[in-house]
Amino acid sequence: MDLSKLLEPIRIGDVVLKNRIAMSPMISNLGTPEGYPSDTHIAYLAERAKGGVGLIITEYTYVNHVDARGSVNELGMYSDELTPKFMRLTELIHALGSKIFVQLVHVGRKTRKDIIWGNKPIAPSPIPIMDEVREMTKEDIERVKNDFINAAMRAKRAGFDGIELHGAHGYLLAQFLSPATNKRNDEYKDGVRFVEEILKGIKEKIKITVGIRISVTEFDNEGLTPEMVAEIGKRLEKAGIDYIHLSAGRDGPLGSSMPYYYKRLAFLEEAKVVRDAVNVPLFLVGSMITPEDAIKAREIADVVVLGRQLLADPYWLEKAKRDLPIRPCIRCNQSCRGVVYKEVRCDVNPELGWELLPPLEKGKGEVIVVGGGVMGLEAARVLALRGFTVTLYEQNNRLGGQFLLYKDPWKVKEFLELISYYEKELKRLNVEVKLNAKMECSDCIMAIPDYEIPKMPDVKGEKVLIDSNLYVYHDYAFELAKYNEVFMTERSFKGLDRTREYLLRKELSEVGVKFLEERNSMRFDVEIHNVVDDQPSIGKSIQRGYWLGRTFKSY
Structure with a gap:
C-alpha cells in the first residue's frame, strides 16, 4: 500500500505539519470542572501524538465563563489563570513531534442553563433547542467577539500552533452561518460577517494560523448546503482564513459521527463542491477507518482528519506504516458519543481514558x-x-x-x-x-x-411484538421481519446514540417493522419483554x- 500521500508534509498558514493526518476535535470530558486539561486529558492526547499524527486539534474549548460552555468538564480558554495548565499540554505534544491547534467555541443555544452556571442560552435568533433562548443584542455580539479574540491571545501564549473556530454542528458561529437558525433583521443576518470580524480581530492582535470547521451539509432543506459552504469558504479565504475543515450536521440526529448504517468516506461528494471553490488547504472528517479510506480522501482533501478511529487505535498511522494489524473503530457510537455528563470511552479500546495506567507487567509461563x-x-x-x-x-x-x-x-x-x-x-x-x-x-x-444472549424465536407467519432494548433484538428484528409482521415499542431504542437510533429505525422500517409508542391492545402471537438499564455490550x-x-x- 502506497502511503506517500498521507506522509507528505504541508504548510497550513505559518505551521508545517509533518504529515497529512490530524486528530479530530472530540469532546472527552477528561478536563477539569474549571476547564483546564487534567493529567489524564494530557495523557490521552499525548498517546495520539505518540502514534504519529501530524496535528492534534483539541476538543471544543469555550471562550467565556458566562454562556459559552456545552459540557461540564469541557476545556475552557476564558481566563489567563488557565494558561500554565495548557502550557503543560502544548509542551508535551511538541516534544512528541506533533503540532496542536485549539478549537474555540461558543455553544450558543446548544446548551442548558445548568451547564452555563444558571444563565440563559443566547443565539442569533431566539429559536430554542433545549432551554429557552435569548436573542443576542449588539452588545452580546461585541462581547462574544472579544471573547474569541481574547481566547485566541491566551492560546498563543499557551503555546498552541493554531486556532480552529468551531463553525459547525449547530454551535454559535454555525447558528449565525445557517439560514435555519439565523433569522435576524440587522446586518448580522449576514452571519459570515460575524465570523469575518472575529477572524480580523484575531489576526490584528496576534500572528497565528486560524482555520474554521464548517458543516458541509446540515441534512435538511433549511440549512447549509455544499454550495452555500463553498460561497462562505470564498469569503473567508478573502478575509484571511488559513484552512477550512469540513464536517457535517447541525441539531438533528445526523452528524459527522455516522454509525455503521451510513457509508464510509461519508462526505466526500459534498467536499468536492467546496474543493472546487477554494484554494486554502481543505481538512475533511467523516467515517474514515482504514488507510485505504484515508488515501481515497486525499484525492479531495489536503489533510485527513480521523476521529473515532484514533480513539479505537491511537497508533493507526504507525501501524499502517509497518503493516501491522489496526484495531478498527466499529462505528457503534455507544461509549464515545453523548459525553455531556460522562468521560469518553471506546467499546473496542479499553485503555481509552486510562492512558496513565502503568505499563503492562511482564510475565512468563x-x-x-x-x-x-x-x-x-x-x-x-x-x-x-x-x-x-x-x-x-x-x-x-x-x-x-x-x-x-x-x-x-x-x-x-x-x-x-x-x-x-x-x-x-x-x-x-x-x-x-x-x-x-x-x-x-x-x-x-x-x-x-x-x-x-437470548435465542431468536423460531416463528413464521406470526405477529411479533419486540418490547426490549437489548441490542440482540434490534438484530433479530431484521430476520424476523422476513417471515413475520414485527412491531417494536419506542422504549426498545432506549440507550442508543441518537444517530444510530435514527438510522436503525430507517433500516428497520424499510424491511417492514412498525413502531408503537407503547404496548397496546393489539393481539400478538409472540411477545418479547425485556427493557434494561445496564445491558451487556x-x-x-x-x-x-x-x-x-x-x-x-x-x-
Whole structure:
C-alpha cells in the first residue's frame, strides 16, 4: 500500500505539519470542572501524538465563563489563570513531534442553563433547542467577539500552533452561518460577517494560523448546503482564513459521527463542491477507518482528519506504516458519543481514558484462555503482550463467540472486522488458537460471558411484538421481519446514540417493522419483554477481557 500521500508534509498558514493526518476535535470530558486539561486529558492526547499524527486539534474549548460552555468538564480558554495548565499540554505534544491547534467555541443555544452556571442560552435568533433562548443584542455580539479574540491571545501564549473556530454542528458561529437558525433583521443576518470580524480581530492582535470547521451539509432543506459552504469558504479565504475543515450536521440526529448504517468516506461528494471553490488547504472528517479510506480522501482533501478511529487505535498511522494489524473503530457510537455528563470511552479500546495506567507487567509461563469471543480474544492479546505463552480454546469452529449471532447485515459487516483484527493480532503475537476444542481446567482463564444472549424465536407467519432494548433484538428484528409482521415499542431504542437510533429505525422500517409508542391492545402471537438499564455490550466484554489479561499472575 502506497502511503506517500498521507506522509507528505504541508504548510497550513505559518505551521508545517509533518504529515497529512490530524486528530479530530472530540469532546472527552477528561478536563477539569474549571476547564483546564487534567493529567489524564494530557495523557490521552499525548498517546495520539505518540502514534504519529501530524496535528492534534483539541476538543471544543469555550471562550467565556458566562454562556459559552456545552459540557461540564469541557476545556475552557476564558481566563489567563488557565494558561500554565495548557502550557503543560502544548509542551508535551511538541516534544512528541506533533503540532496542536485549539478549537474555540461558543455553544450558543446548544446548551442548558445548568451547564452555563444558571444563565440563559443566547443565539442569533431566539429559536430554542433545549432551554429557552435569548436573542443576542449588539452588545452580546461585541462581547462574544472579544471573547474569541481574547481566547485566541491566551492560546498563543499557551503555546498552541493554531486556532480552529468551531463553525459547525449547530454551535454559535454555525447558528449565525445557517439560514435555519439565523433569522435576524440587522446586518448580522449576514452571519459570515460575524465570523469575518472575529477572524480580523484575531489576526490584528496576534500572528497565528486560524482555520474554521464548517458543516458541509446540515441534512435538511433549511440549512447549509455544499454550495452555500463553498460561497462562505470564498469569503473567508478573502478575509484571511488559513484552512477550512469540513464536517457535517447541525441539531438533528445526523452528524459527522455516522454509525455503521451510513457509508464510509461519508462526505466526500459534498467536499468536492467546496474543493472546487477554494484554494486554502481543505481538512475533511467523516467515517474514515482504514488507510485505504484515508488515501481515497486525499484525492479531495489536503489533510485527513480521523476521529473515532484514533480513539479505537491511537497508533493507526504507525501501524499502517509497518503493516501491522489496526484495531478498527466499529462505528457503534455507544461509549464515545453523548459525553455531556460522562468521560469518553471506546467499546473496542479499553485503555481509552486510562492512558496513565502503568505499563503492562511482564510475565512468563504458559496460560490457557477458554472462550473465543471478544473477552477471550482481548485477554489472550494482553497476556501475549505481557510475555506469556498463550493458548486459546474455542468450542466452535470460528472465533467470535456471540458476534456470530448477529443478523443485522450492516452490523455483521462492520463488527466482524474487529474479529479479523484479533485473528491477525493473535497470530502476530504467536497465540495458539484451538478451534472445535472444549477445555475445562481449574487454572485456566475462563473468558466466558456471564450473560447468554437470548435465542431468536423460531416463528413464521406470526405477529411479533419486540418490547426490549437489548441490542440482540434490534438484530433479530431484521430476520424476523422476513417471515413475520414485527412491531417494536419506542422504549426498545432506549440507550442508543441518537444517530444510530435514527438510522436503525430507517433500516428497520424499510424491511417492514412498525413502531408503537407503547404496548397496546393489539393481539400478538409472540411477545418479547425485556427493557434494561445496564445491558451487556461489546465494550463491557472487552474491558473484562483486558483486566483478566492485565491482572493475571503466575505462581
